[in-house]
Amino acid sequence: MEGGSGDDQDASDPQRKKKRYHRHTAHQIQELEAMFKENPHPDEKQRLQLSRDLSLEPRQIKFWFQNRRTQMKAQHERADNCALRAENDKIRCENIAIREALKNVICPSCGGPPVGDDYFDEQKLRLENARLKEELDRISSITAKYMGRPIPQLPPVQPVTMSALDLTVGNFGGQGIGPSLDLDLLPGSSSLAGLPLSSGGGVAELEKSIMVDLATNAMDEFLRLVQAEERLWMKTSPEAGEVLNLDNYERVFARPSQGKNPDLRTEASRDSGLVIMNGVALIDMLVDPNKWMEMFPTIISRARIIEVLSPGLPGNRSGSLQLMHAELQVLSPLVSTREFYFLRYCQHHGPGSWAVVDVSVDSARETQFNSLLQCRKFPSGCLIQDMPNGYSKVTWVEHVEIEDKNPTHRIYRQLIHSGMAFGAHRWLASLQRMCERVASLMVTSISARDLGVIPSPDGRRSMMKLAQRMINNFCSSISASSSHRWTALSGLNDDGVRVTTHKSTDPGQPNGVVLSAATSLWLPVSPQNIFNFFRDERTRPQWDVLSSGNAVQEVAHIANGSHPGNCISLLRAFNSSQNNMLILQESCTDSSGSLVVYAPIDVTAANIAMSGEDPSYIALLPSGFTILPDGRPPDHNLIGGPSTSSSSSSGSSGSLITVAFQILVSSLPSAKLNLESVTTVNNLISTTVQQIKAALNCSGA
Template identity: 55%
Template sequence: MFQPNMFDNHHHLLDMITKPPSEGEISNMRDEDFENKSVSEAMEMPLGLCDDLDPNQRPNKKKRYHRHTQHQIQELEAFFKECPHPDDKQRKELSRELGLEPLQVKFWFQNKRTQMKAHHERQENSILKSENDKLRAENSRYREALASATCPNCGGPAAIGEMSFDEQHLRIENARLREEIDRISAIAAKYVGKPLSSFSHPSSSIAGTGRSFEHGISNFGAHSGFAGDMYGGGDLLRLTTLPTEADKPIIVELAVAAMEELVRISQAGEPLWIPGDHYTEVLNEDEYSRTFPRVMETKSLGMRLEASRDSAVVIMNHISLVEILMDVNQWSRVFCGIVSRAMTIQVLSTGVAGNYNGALQVMTAEFQVPSPLVPTRENYFVRYCKQHADGMWAVVDVSLDSLHQGPTAPRSRRRPSGCLIQELPNGYSKVIWVELVEVDDREVHNLYKQLVDSSLAFGAKRWVSTLDRQCERLASSMANNIPAGDLCVITSPEGRKSMMKLAERMVMSFSSGVGASTAHVWTTLSATGSDDVRVMTRKSTDDPGRPPGIVLSAATSFWLPVAPKRIFDFLRDENSRSEWDILSNGGEVQEMAHIANGRDPGNCVSLLRVNSPNSSQSNMLILQESCTDSTGSLVIYAPVDIVSMNVVLSGGDPDYVALLPSGFAILPDGPSLGNGISGGGGGLEVGSGGSLLTVAFQILVDSAPNAKLSLGSVATVNSLIKCTVERIKAAVTGENP
């Protein structure tokens, strides 16, 4: 059992933060309430304290206009440079040395801090104005380029289908810059005091941006100074800023309180957690509001509280688990199916020497479901790690949206969420995971509504199941005993590890492109001729892991009245591949190598060879990874060059093998109803034990440096994915397409 002492270590944590506030500042936080008052108000307040004194003892009002001597001012200025927040003891010492009252010293420092703050804001507003002017100039250049776009063949105005890829991106960049100008103008108007129309473009509309800008003016333009790593950052750099010095004590307060709440919630039983349907636990919101009243008071209008808890014993020691959670790159890689992008904004504390005890870092992340029909959840939060006892750790997240309110409220807010990690013998650990989120999910597609509402889509069970499966995969990659069946192709342990590393990159690439992330570099094309298939395009130039040229990605999600396990077994089986894979052209598929990744036989990496009747496709190789757990399954594959694959199988570097992964994401359509449904039809509906299947393809349509995108290429890919969907439906349901 935990014996938490959260608040006892509060000041110790503050001391560990980069540029921490002084101890006097923390102990006198109540005094700082004077900070935002005007000079005259601050000087009036001490007089009010004397109202009950004898009239003869009341101080003369003229004393509040006391003018300090030049010597006093010089001494105060010098002390301010060393310590802008003196405590009571320091103020009394100064008052004795300078012949002033302690209250006069206190108000001088308050006024000086207010003066410095106003000076810094004027400087930052000037930077903002400069950035705004720069963006407007760039916007004008893009508009001129688009206005003069011509067809290279006839010289006339360019039509959408004839416009080059780069020109299409100019149009998109133009819209993005206009949106950026609107955001910055709104912030400038708030702080500089000028009306919005004097900054923004006449045709812009703040209401139409649809995104939040949740950061203050004080750190705008300082992104180059953020501390930490970035995984798929993209637009996150524009949406968050470094915390200010004034924010840091508040962040510490939030983190310490969140840690206490996480420990209590993770270990509590009834009445806080009560049994729910389908072997789940349900948070008793009435009991939760009584236990943590301050939390429920801040609940936003139109948002629901989504709570879940799950636990598992995983094959990884507790120290390694903590390292994964506290390193944004490792965390994003292990949970790549859930975390579509993440970034460490600033490390406030690295913890004590040698481990992460006391580590505190501000982060931002986007969480996803592998389907374009489920909006992602973006969060700006602090992550706090603490060791509670020998072999017992906890890592907690809590949102920081309240620090810098933007014009648009966030759709998702992380209440205290995270995990407790208990060391077990033989390198194992017990993990208790809690997900507590305040969310507005009204934009979720009806197909996925029940899955999201049941907390299976974003809840604790998915995090724990993914962690358990990834721990097994890591243990498999480190194993030295290679089964005899692999030796025919994989000639060494190094070759086995290289193949698994290549498969891992393939899975990460697929996961980052199959969801609805707002940070994708993909461009959605409107002229697809279909409402249910999403087609996107990108140009790959300097990435050695992708073939150069224009790549099209198509994705669609649909429901099938078949249990997820049956679909998973069908899609991963090389013997049934010819029933749905159009590109294999009906050829025989043979498994050349097989690497098991865990206890479930469905968790494996395979190398397949297609013996196609078409001589041009003869002996085509396919790298495939399949993985499954109780919350969902993936089958991901990519064609690979034979020469490159031979290098990998010999233990060579897999990072230079170009991959375009395609595949399938299979999710239950709601909470499990036992063994599910093994057959088809019968008037079944979503939520009755069927499956939600997402199909996604990536195809290189043109490798020329100056290639142009044609609507014919889009139509071809669109037809390919539709045909594949029809074949899968016919095979697993027994219905004719």
Template identity: 65%
Template sequence: MDFGDDLVPGSDAHRRKKRYHRHTPRQIQQLEAMFKECPHPDENQRLHLSRELGLEPRQIKFWFQNRRTQMKAQHERADNCFLRAENDKIRCENIAMREALKNVICPTCGGPHSGADDYFDEHKLRMENAHLKEELDRVSSLTSKYLGRPITQLPSMQPLSMSSLELSVGGLGSPVALGPVLDLDPLGGSSPFQLPAPVSEMERPMMAEMATRAMDEFIRLAQAGEHLWVKAAGGREVLNVDTYDSIFAKPGSSSFRGPDVHVEGSRDSCLVLTSAIALVDTFMDSSKWTEFFPTIVTRARTIDVLVNGMAGRSESLVLMYEELHVMSPVVPTREFCFLRYCRQIEQGLWAIADVSVDLQRDARYGTPPARSRRLPSGCLIADMSNGYSKVTWVEHMETEDKTAINQLYRDLVLSGAAFGAHRWLAALQRACERHACLVTPPHRDIAGVTLEGKRSMMRLSQRMVGSFCASLSASQQHRWTTLSGPGAGVDDAAGVRVMVHRSTDPGQPSGVVLSAATSIWLPVSCDRVFAFVRDENTRSQWDVLSHGNPVQEVSRIPNGSHPGNSISLLRGLNASQNSMLILQESCADASGSLVVYAPIDLPAANVVMSGEDPSAIPLLPSGFTILPDGRASSSTGSVVTVAFQILVSSLPSSRLNAESVATVNSLIGTTVEQIKAALNCGSSH
């Protein structure tokens, strides 16, 4: 190998390399001492230092120049912080004065104050504003000089309040009748998803302070006793809002909330089969966060990394966006822009705190969205030194739902169970068990299939479940349309919702895809419904596409401690189905259950079983979500969502007609009726 002339003595490259010199600690110490006495040494002083330290006078000269530049930058930075604090103080005083003027009462008549003093109050405000602008211009000038680039001015600060939140929450379209041609154009699409802009340099200290306060409040909530938390139905711990307001009195408490604001606070704890470090890494990564909680998190993004702590963990602060859902098109999603702050409290004990921030979202949807705000929440993670961690989860939020919640899910949502700590921890336990199985799949089960083949099958199934959960979101990006027909508008049925989109993502069939879903209430327990729809022996009783033919389970991979948590390959027993298999995953936890399936052909199955990368295998998943109804008067009811996805055309430019919609409407209606008949629910349910 030719290294050029770098190693040739006397060459230019060699001379340039020799010119580099790192000062010793002793040299730096003496230079610093001299700098404190005389920052501008003359030529004689530099010569004396060069002889004493063994450096060239040129090196001494450059060191002092660099040190003076560094000191100047430090002073400018300190001035910048001081002026920013003064600027914030003046702005807050200005806002307080404006609010006080609105509420001034005349001492004589008790009415609104008016008179000559108004002129002086207004004049004082104008003087304050002028002074404020001068200070802001000075801070901007210093900051731009320090950063070496111009900066935009800081937008006016507003206190955290529900009225300033612009977090878009999904809603449902109004019902339409099934006509000759439906306006379901996948090319029209929905508004593109847009993240807020990264945080400006001047906003970072304010957000850091907000995150620190949120961390302190969260730790107090996580460790508080019975005075703050009360037992609710099912043994769940629910926040005593009145007590909370009396302890944490501040804007946002009961005296400041609007009449339509609903408060949800819950706490739960459990052991999970994962180390504390692995959980911290998962929670601080938005991609892993979405992958870990597909049944709750529709999507998540990291908007900005404000502080990158040690190894991305302790003292890390990030600004994130997330959208939460209940896996049904009839329940509005909840969106949050929030700060996530991670801190290692002591060896083996971590705290992660979340708190919403007010970031204006564009009003591209035409109507004001429903509002959601996360108050200080998070989790304490204690490493148990045996592969397990103890997690204490606190979920605390305020919502202002302008969109009516469907009757089927009203009790579940308003009780706080739909987005509460109990559901998060149940999903976390299941995800940790699944991850453990993915790392070390069980050796029992399929003869002749390698561990790599089982991992490949589990990765393919994980993608299938994630795609299915995302397809059920009631996000503003999804244009669900309600079809009129049997069950629409009835208390125990939500009617059929349809949505069409153009599929171009890798791992999905290319073309126009029609999604259809409906939610129904059944007077049977979640466990009974789950056991029925996941069992291959009863599949022919509800699967319309099997035409009553039985199926056989050809392989099965256990996927958790629950006996129903597994991944299976199913094969139809009639001759026409020999070329296709069905990949199915079933999973259940304390908050509900899920059965998802998708057809795959034999070549794709062989790719999976051989342990190859399954990311290119196209999947179009369908399935069921089964949730408790949340009714206090009944513990045996369940809310079941049935969802199908069908490739209408492989041509992306195709348009959907009423015939395709009518077909899928009939398909989903027949499936629902067969499930009711098999579970002895009767047509009235």
């Protein structure tokens, strides 16, 4: 072993043509090698000791160890590269042999060519080759980094010839753009249902690879949809966004024909707007199902991650891929929820730009696809672009196919079939309102006048968190989710009152058996006028049966949005026998609908929240109202006339109202529901509805 000493060039030579080299003796090399085996990175003290022992300069010792470490790294990388090259050659030979064997394979039962298996074998080999090539490129780049020169690559592997079933989705005029999407990988297909599962119950490697392909193709289609102009999208109204031109869509994105199904219905819409939240925070919310549900309590009743296929890059979550389940709702027991099993794929597209796409996938492990309402998501999602001052521009696309085996309830049919109930406009309007609420929650510099009786900003945040939990509880209590079993009572109207019970043991709710009751009705009054009627404390005695006609006074007020109707109030009843009780109320509205939710709360609990303490254990049992547009064209004969507010529905001839109450039947979780409780809540709702109709001059509705 010989090594350059690193001596300087001869300064006396003006042309500096040569370097002087010092050849180490065999003894010096032996001692250096022994030290290298013991410690490849000697410290300065050890190098000085070697310098004295071997009669070498410390700089020579230092350079020898540097050169020796570089040499060892290069040797290891060359060995790894040779092993990988041999493995790749072996795989390539196996691929050639398998392809040749597949050409002549014969089905033992019928004597003909086999059906189906060849596709998955070829697909698996193609994915394995791609993985090996990626690994080879990675090793080669590392080796080149240490050796200081590029590593020659292996000759390219011949591509596998795909079968005639490989169709391209998303062609403009027959010109393929982006990866191909096979027939069996289309949303709603059953190919994934027959794929093997891993022994641990998760997604098998082959199934995972196909899901990655599906998500990638879905991202390509989504980006083209979100950026497409009027050829694919038609404007419906200035407020409600756009709907998809299905004829043009089918010409552009060719899909296999599955025959006409009269029960199938497509809903596809697009909308865009500014949101007061930056892109990173929005992405963090979308990839976390708990935060996602918290942001959309009026739309999402349940959500969970089945498996994380890829966590994505830290910071921006680019490349994140999750297999998820979600149940979406309209806040009424009369409207069935929609269940989706889908992939959620996040991709970073340059500075300040992200895309998140959802696409349905069937799985044999889930049996919910046999439900009466089949729902499939074609590529849907949102494009997020950072704007100045912490805002983001969000473009939302919703594209679903619904199979209604049971007809939609008559009073909600127009709203559902118009696409307004689950469309892009509703998602975006809810996101804008909730982002305003989050921004309001984060405010710290608040004047004493704005705080009112609330003593501090911490108390304000505590009250807002308590009100948000009240909203979440109310939304889950009236959902038609499969976790609830609603029973219809006769009486009030054709729709009747529906009741359900659940055992409450969670902190933040009264312990025992809780009875939830709700009814939905249509009124010929604009949604904005009804919302103003419910949230105004001056008109409360006209509908609040429990207040016994007593007036109420607002003792605390928290604004949580740009619209004056988005606020939290603490109300006190005059001349009430229960002077220690207050009413916590939150009203919220956007162009897709409104809520007015309230719950009794004692003075002690209110003081705990207003002092800034944790409100998680304050028990709430909320009741309230949901107000939705009916989805019909505007009618100037409405009581109160058509609403002109910016937060009102984009065209409606009336309102769909759900009235809901919750009462504690018994403080014992094992107690049974009795007829007296059912009669009480039925009378409570019936009387409330009658008083609302009388106050709004529509008793004949």
